[in-house]
Structure formats: C-alpha cells, structure tokens
Amino acid sequence: MKRLVIVGGGNAGTLISNLLAGKLDITVIEPNEYHIYQPGLVDYIIGDVGEDKIKMPTRSVLKQSIKWVKSKATKIIPEDRAVITEDGQRYEGDYLIIATGGQNKSIFNLRGYHTLDEVRAIREEVLNPKGKNFVIGSLPGIIKCPAAPWELSFLIKRKYPDANVNVIIPAKQPPPLQVPMSNMFNKKASELGIKVYKGFVINEVNHNERYIVSTEGEKVKFDHLIIDTPIFTSFTELADKSGLIPVDKDTLIHKDGVFVVGDVNNTPTPKTGAAAHFQAEVVVNNILYEIEGNRSKEKYDGTAMCAVYSGIGEGMLVWLNYEKSKALGPISLYYHMKKMFTNLYWASLNGSIDVVLRPMVASIRKIV
Ligand SMILES: Cc1cc2nc3c(=O)[nH]c(=O)nc-3n(C[C@H](O)[C@H](O)[C@H](O)COP(=O)(O)OP(=O)(O)OC[C@H]3O[C@@H](n4cnc5c(N)ncnc54)[C@H](O)[C@@H]3O)c2cc1C
The missing domain is CATH 3.50.50.60 (FAD/NAD(P)-binding domain)
Structure with a gap:
C-alpha cells in the first residue's frame, strides 16, 4: 500500500484522509486534541451556539484506520516527501500533503479570531x-x-x-x-x-x-x-512572497508527489472552508487516478463559496471561481443553509453528505 503523510488535520487534511482511508496507509500529523469548525466561531462570538457545537475530538473525526500523530511538524522536506515533528520523529510518504492552514502574527498587539x-x-x-x-x-x-x-x-x-x-x-x-x-x-x-x-x-x-x-x-x-490579521505559513522556507506555499493553481501540486491544500497554498481564491473542501476533492481524485487509474484527472477551477449571515433569519451567498463571481441575497434560505451547515460540517469531513452537497453546488453553479 502506498503511504500518505498529511500535515494538518483541519478542514482539508481531515477530508482528504477520510476519503482516502483504506486505499492508502495514512498518517495525519495534527497537534490539536480538538477539531474546530471555524466558521462557527462567528456564531459562538455572537452567543448563538456554545463550544460543544463547534468542536469535536480530533480522533473522532478521523476514520479508525488513519494513524493520528498528535504532534506539530517543525520541518517539511518536500524533496523527500518527509516531515519532522517537534519530538524529532521523521515521517515519509509516497505522497505528502501540506494542509496546515494559515498562521497569524500578533501585529499591534491585536488578538486574532481563529481559535x-x-x-x-x-x-x-x-x-x-x-x-x-x-x-x-x-x-x-x-x-x-x-x-x-x-x-x-x-x-x-x-x-x-x-x-x-x-x-x-x-x-x-x-x-x-x-x-x-x-x-x-x-x-x-x-x-x-x-x-x-x-x-x-x-x-x-x-x-x-x-x-x-x-x-x-x-x-x-x-x-x-x-x-x-493576515495569514502566512510558519514554514517560511517554503513560502513565496505572499507568505503562502506556491502550487500549480489547477492541480495544487507543489513538487512531485507533494500537494498543498486549503488556506496554506497561494491559489488566488479567498481562503474559505468551501475552497479547502473542493481542493481536497480534486487532490483525492488525482491521487486515486494515479494509484487506481479508473477515472480521469480533475482540475481545481478556483471555486469558493460562502454563506454570510446578514441578520437573524437573513443571509447572503457569495460564490466565485478563478474567472467570475456572484453575490446573491439577502434571503432567508442562505441564512438557514449556513445554520444547518454547523451540524452538517462534521458529516462533510468524511464525504458522507456529498450526495446532497454535490447537487446543491451544481445547482448554485447553474444560477451563477
Ligand atoms: C472566524 C472565521 C469565520 C470563517 N467563516 C467561513 C465561512 O463562513 N465559510 C467558509 O467557507 N470558510 C470560513 N472560514 C474559513 C475556513 O474556516 C478556513 O478556510 C478552513 O478552515 C481552511 O481549512 P484548512 O484545512 O486549509 O485549514 P484549517 O482548517 O485551519 O486546518 C489547519 C490545521 O493544520 C494544523 N497545523 C497547523 N500547523 C501545523 C503544524 N506545524 N504541524 C501539524 N499541524 C499543523 C492546525 O492545528 C489545523 O488543525 C472562516 C474562518 C474563520 C477564522
């Protein structure tokens, strides 16, 4: 079985590992005990939900066959598709996925709102x-x-x-x-x-x-x-001048066998969970193409999407890809879509709501 090492078990890393579980020997390196649904931080700040709604134990969102290393990567060596963790362990794969999201610097002593x-x-x-x-x-x-x-x-x-x-x-x-x-x-x-x-x-x-x-x-x-405050990758030696890790924007490949997915790559699309999700699906497909060959290769077209609360019971929807964009609403449907996703997010992490998500996204694509 081919080995896959994923650095970062957030939105993108978790989805990729779950979709490929059983098909590759997977190791996820993630230091946090809990996975946070970050869009829900807004609901939390405003007092609409408690912590229990927006966090889940990391182990519980990863399928059982996935090996979880509860540690922080301190060095990534793309040439070897290898990672060194803070306790000095080295993990090497046939594939390496970097999905470490964005880090923030404290500027003017401002506090962030990401955790x-x-x-x-x-x-x-x-x-x-x-x-x-x-x-x-x-x-x-x-x-x-x-x-x-x-x-x-x-x-x-x-x-x-x-x-x-x-x-x-x-x-x-x-x-x-x-x-x-x-x-x-x-x-x-x-x-x-x-x-x-x-x-x-x-x-x-x-x-x-x-x-x-x-x-x-x-x-x-x-x-x-x-x-x-703006995001950057803590792996500065891999970053370009945007502070993020360069990839081919269609394939998300950084180097042979190394993909960079989600907020941490330099694709010119807003940093959203939706973009991370769609990018993850393209990478999964293209890895399966290489190891199973029973499908065609896919390209990421820059799709990102965000439902935005504009009040209680009222929401907007922003959709874009590399070429065009659209802003829809405000209507109550987008508010309820976003509220509902607070629960559906956890299922989205193992692809089990793709039967609903895919037709929904396809119909939004038709509107825009
Ligand atoms: C307040 C707020 C509101 C948002 N609202 C929306 C919204 O409405 N809609 C939307 O689509 N998106 C929204 N987002 C953005 C969305 O949450 C992110 O785009 C998405 O989480 C990105 O996924 P990711 O996997 O790239 O990164 P993350 O989900 O951030 O995951 C990165 C993971 O990498 C781990 N990691 C970091 N460094 C290391 C290391 N050195 N070693 C090992 N692991 C490491 C982290 O612990 C983390 O678990 C919002 C974000 C915030 C903060």
Missing part, C-alpha cells in the same frame, strides 16, 4: 459590552474568509441597534472578482447604519486610550476592537 482560545474573550465582550463603539475589520494582506468581519459587524449591529459599528477595510477598491460581494456588503452596511472606512490601513493601535489611527492620520475610537 477558541482567542475568541472566548471576544465573546465575553460582545455578550456584555462595556461601551457602544465597535470597530471591526482587518489589516492589509490575505485574511481567512474576507466575509467574516462583515458578517460579525452585521450580527453585532442587529444585536445592538444603538451601537456604533464601524468596519475597517484596508483596500480602497476590492479586487475585480470581489466587487459583487463588496457592493452587496456595503449596501447592507449602509441600510443598517454601519459606517465603513475604505482604504483605512491601521498604523497605530492605542489599547489604553482606545483608538486606532490610519496611515493617513484618521483616528477612530473604539470600546471593542476586533481586527483580523
């Missing part, structure tokens, strides 16, 4: 706010799910209609493919009375006096500051 540890304090503040000024947004660079800061601001404004909710967007103009999404979000913000600062690049954060200042000298006061 449960980070968001517990944010949830506490959002549920018991000590002031009315919320400032939500991001620093320049590639962030996880660019819709998340908007979604959080919509939900907070709906929860506290009297609050002053401000959204900080570093870009003056969105990239062309994100224009439909940006227009839809800006329209909703304006309807809700949310102030949007476009082209606001944070240059200073004064945590004591509670204000931020842009590179152009504009000052915005806050009581509650929720600012996302």
